Every structure is written in structure tokens, then in C-alpha cells.
Amino acid sequence: MKDTGSGEDNNVAPSIYSHVSRPGSHRYKNAKKGLPFNLMIVGEPGLGCSTFLNTLCERTVIPASEPPNPEQAHIAIPMQFKHYSVDMEEDGMKIILNIIDTPGFASGTDNETCFNQIQEYLETQFDDVLAEENRIKRNPKFKDSRVHAVLYFINPTGHSLREMDIELMRRLGSRANVIPVIGRADSLTPRELVLFKQRIMNDIQEYNIPVFSFPDSNEDDDVVDEETAEENAELRAMMPFAVVGCEEVINDDGRPVRVRSYPWGIVQVDNDEHSDFDRLRYVLLNSHIGDLRDQTQNAIYELYRTEKLSASSEPSSTQQHTAHPQSLVA
Numbered sequence: 030m031k032d033t034g035s036g037e038d039n040n041v042a043p044s045i046y047s048h049v050s051r052p053g054s055h056r057y058k059n060a061k062k063g064l065p066f067n068l069m070i071v072g073e074p075g076l077g078c079s080t081f082l083n084t085l086c087e088r089t090v091i092p093a094s095e096p097p098n099p100e101q102a103h104i105a106i107p108m109q110f111k112h113y114s115v116d117m118e119e120d121g122m123k124i125i126l127n128i129i130d131t132p133g134f135a136s137g138t139d140n141e142t143c144f145n146q147i148q149e150y151l152e153t154q155f156d157d158v159l160a161e162e163n164r165i166k167r168n169p170k171f172k173d174s175r176v177h178a179v180l181y182f183i184n185p186t187g188h189s190l191r192e193m194d195i196e197l198m199r200r201l202g203s204r205a206n207v208i209p210v211i212g213r214a215d216s217l218t219p220r221e222l223v224l225f226k227q228r229i230m231n232d233i234q235e236y237n238i239p240v241f242s243f244p245d246s247n248e249d250d251d252v253v254d255e256e257t258a259e260e261n262a263e264l265r266a267m268m269p270f271a272v273v274g275c276e277e278v279i280n281d282d283g284r285p286v287r288v289r290s291y292p293w294g295i296v297q298v299d300n301d302e303h304s305d306f307d308r309l310r311y312v313l314l315n316s317h318i319g320d321l322r323d324q325t326q327n328a329i330y331e332l333y334r335t336e337k338l339s340a341s342s343e344p345s346s347t348q349q350h351t352a353h354p355q356s357l358v359a
């Protein structure tokens with residue numbers, strides 16, 4: 030599978046999740062055309078971001094990175110934005126998963142440039158929509174590239190958030206739905222993981238970090254139904270999601286099971302007792318895909334749009350921005 034730029038892989042692979050359908054499944058249906066979902070992955074090198082994506086897509090979307098040439102190991106590799114597009118099918122619904130990977134993030138000593146670049150990337154997608162809204166004649170082929178969720182991979186140190194994590198999530202939280210994730214979570218024992226999650230959530234509260242928090246009401250104060258409220262409370266209690274990724278599939282009595290094999294045993298990626306991967310996958314591709322898209326459109330983009338237009342000193346440009354943003358929802 031290649032880095033497609035804006036290209037696409039149009040083969041829908043049979044999923045090992047094709048049997049799965051749970052309560053809350055696809056509250057938002059858009060089965061015919063395929064629902065675009067734009068997902069950004071941010072994490073320092075080696076935290077398992079590529080493996081996670083390949084596990085999510087059930088195929089090798091991102092090939093294993095080449096080991097660095099020892100003679101050039103001291104040279105920091107600049108961060109890149111790499112785009113992949115994968116057609117998926119989840120519980121009967123077609124999803125066009127557009128992935129924005131950020132290899133090279135935090136690989137040097139100065140992370141400020143990476144922070145700025147990611148923020149700029151998110152804002153540029155908003156600016157594109159804003160510009161499109163203002164066109165007299167809309168481009169029917171306009172592609173809405175606003176990022177619906179950013180998965181931020183946290184190093185499984187077992188301590189608490191680092192300054193870099195706090196700073197980045199704080200900055201991005203007002204521009205995207207940030208979902209914190211502990212990468213390579215099998216490095217921690219169950220007890221260590223519980224404590225680590227608690228410390229991270231304490232930091233998130235203490236530093237007022239605006240992460241996606243599975244709210245019980247939307248921005249119009251419409252309260253969600255009882256079943257969704259229960260599900261959301263459960264998901265809030267799981268945060269940050271502790272994920273394990275792998276590409277090895279074994280046959281367990283005719284059932285495909287994805288595992289990481291170690292000399293002392295196996296870690297099952299989709300086993301809730303071993304990892305939150307399955308739950309996070311379901312949130313992203315099924316139960317909350319609509320919420321994440323709506324939140325991006327109705328709250329995050331709206332806020333950006335208001336900020337941008339308020340800051341604009343040109344009265345003529347203020348008058349122009351009258352189109353209803355909802356009209357661009359795919």
C-alpha cells in the first residue's frame with residue numbers, strides 16, 4: 030500500500046469485525062455514498078502509531094519505517110503530513126477513512142515547530158471551508174478535509190503527562206476532537222495502567238485540557254438518550270484508551286484472533302481485558318463517528334469561524350460570510 034497523497038485504495042477488505050453489531054451502532058446512517066472520516070495520528074516515534082493504523086484498517090496501510098542510518102542518526106527528520114485513504118465497511122456502512130499521519134513528530138529537541146505545523150494544518154482545513162462557503166459558485170467537487178479526530182499517543186511511562194503532552198493537547202483541543210491514547214499499553218501491568226490512567230486524567234482536569242469527553246449533551250444542550258448516556262459514562266471512565274497494536278493474526282478454533290506473541294504468552298488486541306483497542310475502534314468507526322463529525326462542524330469549526338471573522342478588520346469581508354456552514358456537511 031502506498032502513500033497515496035490524496036489518492037485512494039478502493040478495495041474494501043473483508044473485516045474480522047463484520048459480525049459485530051452492538052447497541053448504539055451507527056446512530057448516524059449514511060450508507061450509500063460512504064461517510065468520510067478524517068483521522069489524524071500524532072505521537073512521537075516508536076509509540077506504535079503505524080501499527081495501530083494498520084490494525085485499525087486490518088491491512089498494511091503504512092509500511093514499517095526503515096531503521097535510521099547510524100551516520101545520520103543525529104540529524105532530526107522534519108515532521109511530515111502523510112495522507113492515506115482507505116475504504117472500509119463497518120456494520121453495513123461504507124466509510125472513507127482519510128488518515129493524516131505525522132511521522133517525525135517530536136523526533137528532535139525543539140517541538141515548537143511541530144506544534145505550530147499541526148495547528149496550522151488544522152486551521153488551513155477550516156480556512157478552505159470558509160473560503161468555499163464564500164464562493165458565489167460552489168465547487169461541487171470540494172473536498173472537506175477538516176480533521177474529525179486527533180489521536181494523541183502518550184508514551185507508556187507509567188508516570189503522568191509530560192509538558193509536551195500537556196502543551197500539544199491544550200493547543201489542539203480547540204481545533205479538533207483530541208482523543209488521548211496510551212500507545213504500546215502492554216508495557217504496563219494492569220495495576221500500573223489503572224494508576225497511569227488516573228494520573229493522566231487528573232492532569233487533564235488540572236490543566237484544563239480540552240479533550241473529547243463523550244458528553245451527555247450536545248452544544249444545543251440536547252440531552253442524549255439513556256442508553257447513550259450510559260455508554261458515554263463508560264467510555265469516559267476508560268479514558269485515556271490503552272491500545273495495543275499488531276499485525277499477526279492467529280487461528281483460534283477457526284476464529285481469526287489478532288495477537289502479539291511473547292515467549293510467556295500472547296496479548297490479544299481485541300480482548301477487552303488486554304487492551305482498549307476494540308472499544309476505541311468501535312468509537313471511531315461506529316458509535317461516535319457521527320458525534321465526532323458533528324462536533325467538528327457545529328462546535329469547533331463554528332468557534333474558529335467566529336474567531337476568524339471577529340478578527341477580520343475589513344467590513345466588506347465580514348458582510349460576505351453569510352453562507353450557512355451546514356451546507357458543506359458531506
Ligand SMILES: Nc1nc2c(ncn2[C@@H]2O[C@H](COP(=O)(O)OP(=O)(O)OP(=O)(O)O)[C@@H](O)[C@H]2O)c(=O)[nH]1
Pocket residue numbers: 072073074075076077078079080081093094132133212213214215216272273274275289
Ligand atoms: N509492545 C508493543 N509493541 C508495539 C505495539 N505496537 C507497535 N509495537 C512495536 O513498536 C515498534 C514501533 O512501532 P511503529 O508502529 O512502527 O511505531 P511508530 O509510532 O509508527 O514509530 P515510527 O515507525 O518510528 O515512526 C515496532 O517494533 C512495533 O512492532 C504495541 O502495542 N505493544
